[in-house]
Amino acid sequence: MTASTPAIGTAPAPAPALLHAVLEAASEAMLLCTTADDVVVLANAAARRLMPGAHPGRQAGTPLPESADSFHAEHEGRQLYGMRRDLGDGHYAWFLQDHTAERERTAALEVERSRTAFLAEAGRRLSASLHVRRCVRTTVELASAHLADAAVVVLPAHRRQSTWTRLLPGLAVEEGTLREPKLAEVPGLAEALGGFPPIPSRWLDPSQAPEWLVPAGFGPVGALLVVPLPGNAEPAGALILIRRGPDSGFSREDEVLARVFAARAGAAISAAVLYREQVDTTAVLQAGLLPPELPEPDGFELAGSYQAARDTVRIGGDFYDVFGPAGSSTDTVIALGDVCGTGPEAAVLTGKIRQTLRALRLVEAGPEAMLKVLNEALLQSGRPPRFVTMVLGSVNRIDHGRVRIELASGGHPAPLVLRSDGTVEEVPTSGTLIGVLPHTVVRPATVELAPGELCLLYSDGLTEARGGPAATEQYGEARLRQALATCGGMPGAAALERIRQLVSDWVRGGQSDDIAMLAVRAPDRTPLSLRGGGAPTPSPYVVAARRGDRRPRNRS
Incomplete structure (x- = not known):
C-alpha cells in the first residue's frame, strides 16, 4: 500500500460546493445562523422563497424569535412554522415549513361544517311545524342569525296585497301587509316572486331600498340580496337579505348558501300553505256532513247524539237527519242510518244518501217508499258496492x-x-239491507207514544262497542235496554247523554265504531210552569238538543 492510497474504511470529505448544492436542492427551508450575533450564514432556495429578506450576512429577523425553539406565525401572507436546532461550533439552524395551504383547507373545512350545521338546523326547525306563520317566522330568524343583519320574507300577493315578516337586529319579529304596487320598489323582488332566478347581489343597488323595507335606525344598507322561495309549482314567496355598512357584501359562496337555504324554507312554507288549504277544505266538507241542527216541532221533542269512531275525523258512516213538513204533509220525517265502513269514504256516501232522502221528502214519499227508491239509487250509482242500514220514520x-x-x-x-211504566219495548219493524238486492223487503210498523214516553233510534256501534273487564265483550242490546229503562222522566237529550256516558264507561277509552242516536219523546202532560213553581227553566239537555250539539252543555 502506497502512501497516496486512502486507508480502507475511510471516505474523502465532501467539498463545500457539494454541501451547498445539497442544501439548495432540499425542499425544506433551512437557515444557518451564528449563535453569537444571529447572522445568517446560509439560506437555501426554499428559505429565500418563504423569507425573501433572509440573505447571508444579515441578521435573522422577523418572524424568527430570539430565544424560542419553535414558532408559528403569519409572515407576508403566509403561515410559517419553524423549529430551531443547535448545531454546535457556534452555529444553529432554523427548519421552516409553509402551512398556508393547510390553514386554508382547515378554514374552508370549518366554514363548510358551519354551513352544514346551519342547514341541518334549518331543516330540523322548518320541518317541525305545518303552520304558515310559524314557518315564516322561523325563516327570518334563521336568515338573520346566519346569513345577514336583517331578513324579510314577502309572501305572494293575495287580492293585490302581500304579507311580510321582518326581523331586525335587537328587535322582535314584525309582521305587516303591503299593497302589490309597493313590491316593485325593492330591486329584484318582483322577479323573485315571479319565480325568476335570483339576481346577483352585485347587480342590485342597495341605495334603491325603499324606506318601508328597513327603518331609519337600521343604518345605511350596504348590500342587498333577494332570493326566491321555491314552492310547489309556484313560488312560495321571496327572501330579502340585508347587510349594513359601506364595506358589507355577499360573496358568491354566501349567495349559494342563501339559495340552498331558501329552497328548504320555500318547501316548508309551501307544505304549510298546502296543509292549511287542505284543513280549510276539510272543515268546509265536514260542516256539510255533520249532523244537522234539530228543529223544534210542535207537540214532541227531538234529541240527537253522534260520536265518530276516530277523534281526528269528526264525520263517519253513521248519521241521523230530520226533515220538516213539506208540501201538504204535516208530518216530520226522521232518519238514522249506518253506511258500511268508516271515515271519509263512508261520510261521502252518507252525504249523498241524506241529499237523496231530502229530495224524496220534497215529493212527499212515505218511509217505505223512500227506502225502496234509495235502494234503486244505490244499485245504479256505479260505485263499488256499499250498503247501508237505515230506519225511517214519519212523526205526527x-x-x-x-x-x-x-x-x-x-x-x-x-x-x-x-214506556211511562219503565218497560222497554222493541218496535216490530224489519227489512233487507239497502243497496244489496234489486228488490228490497220492508216491513213497516206504527208505534204511539203517551206523554213522557220516548222512542230511541240507534246504530249498531252502540251495542257492538267492546269493553268490560276483558275489554272484548260487546255492550249488547240487553245492557242498552237496562240503560234506557233508567231514563224514565228524563228529557230526550238527557237520556241520550246518559246512555252515551254508560257506553263510554263500558269501553273505558278503547276503540269503538261510529255511534249515532236519535230520540223522539212525547211531551209531559203537566206544564213545566206547574211542576217547579214560577217561570219554567229549560233543561241544559233540552238547550243542547235544540242547538244540535253532540253533548249537553254544563250550565255551571
Missing part, C-alpha cells in the same frame, strides 16, 4: 199529547220504546 202529533210514529227499517236494529 195526535190528540191528548200523544205522538204517532210510522217506522220502516232496512236491515237496521229495531228502535226501542221506553
Whole structure:
C-alpha cells in the first residue's frame, strides 16, 4: 500500500460546493445562523422563497424569535412554522415549513361544517311545524342569525296585497301587509316572486331600498340580496337579505348558501300553505256532513247524539237527519242510518244518501217508499258496492199529547220504546239491507207514544262497542235496554247523554265504531210552569238538543 492510497474504511470529505448544492436542492427551508450575533450564514432556495429578506450576512429577523425553539406565525401572507436546532461550533439552524395551504383547507373545512350545521338546523326547525306563520317566522330568524343583519320574507300577493315578516337586529319579529304596487320598489323582488332566478347581489343597488323595507335606525344598507322561495309549482314567496355598512357584501359562496337555504324554507312554507288549504277544505266538507241542527216541532221533542269512531275525523258512516213538513204533509220525517265502513269514504256516501232522502221528502214519499227508491239509487250509482242500514220514520202529533210514529227499517236494529211504566219495548219493524238486492223487503210498523214516553233510534256501534273487564265483550242490546229503562222522566237529550256516558264507561277509552242516536219523546202532560213553581227553566239537555250539539252543555 502506497502512501497516496486512502486507508480502507475511510471516505474523502465532501467539498463545500457539494454541501451547498445539497442544501439548495432540499425542499425544506433551512437557515444557518451564528449563535453569537444571529447572522445568517446560509439560506437555501426554499428559505429565500418563504423569507425573501433572509440573505447571508444579515441578521435573522422577523418572524424568527430570539430565544424560542419553535414558532408559528403569519409572515407576508403566509403561515410559517419553524423549529430551531443547535448545531454546535457556534452555529444553529432554523427548519421552516409553509402551512398556508393547510390553514386554508382547515378554514374552508370549518366554514363548510358551519354551513352544514346551519342547514341541518334549518331543516330540523322548518320541518317541525305545518303552520304558515310559524314557518315564516322561523325563516327570518334563521336568515338573520346566519346569513345577514336583517331578513324579510314577502309572501305572494293575495287580492293585490302581500304579507311580510321582518326581523331586525335587537328587535322582535314584525309582521305587516303591503299593497302589490309597493313590491316593485325593492330591486329584484318582483322577479323573485315571479319565480325568476335570483339576481346577483352585485347587480342590485342597495341605495334603491325603499324606506318601508328597513327603518331609519337600521343604518345605511350596504348590500342587498333577494332570493326566491321555491314552492310547489309556484313560488312560495321571496327572501330579502340585508347587510349594513359601506364595506358589507355577499360573496358568491354566501349567495349559494342563501339559495340552498331558501329552497328548504320555500318547501316548508309551501307544505304549510298546502296543509292549511287542505284543513280549510276539510272543515268546509265536514260542516256539510255533520249532523244537522234539530228543529223544534210542535207537540214532541227531538234529541240527537253522534260520536265518530276516530277523534281526528269528526264525520263517519253513521248519521241521523230530520226533515220538516213539506208540501201538504204535516208530518216530520226522521232518519238514522249506518253506511258500511268508516271515515271519509263512508261520510261521502252518507252525504249523498241524506241529499237523496231530502229530495224524496220534497215529493212527499212515505218511509217505505223512500227506502225502496234509495235502494234503486244505490244499485245504479256505479260505485263499488256499499250498503247501508237505515230506519225511517214519519212523526205526527195526535190528540191528548200523544205522538204517532210510522217506522220502516232496512236491515237496521229495531228502535226501542221506553214506556211511562219503565218497560222497554222493541218496535216490530224489519227489512233487507239497502243497496244489496234489486228488490228490497220492508216491513213497516206504527208505534204511539203517551206523554213522557220516548222512542230511541240507534246504530249498531252502540251495542257492538267492546269493553268490560276483558275489554272484548260487546255492550249488547240487553245492557242498552237496562240503560234506557233508567231514563224514565228524563228529557230526550238527557237520556241520550246518559246512555252515551254508560257506553263510554263500558269501553273505558278503547276503540269503538261510529255511534249515532236519535230520540223522539212525547211531551209531559203537566206544564213545566206547574211542576217547579214560577217561570219554567229549560233543561241544559233540552238547550243542547235544540242547538244540535253532540253533548249537553254544563250550565255551571
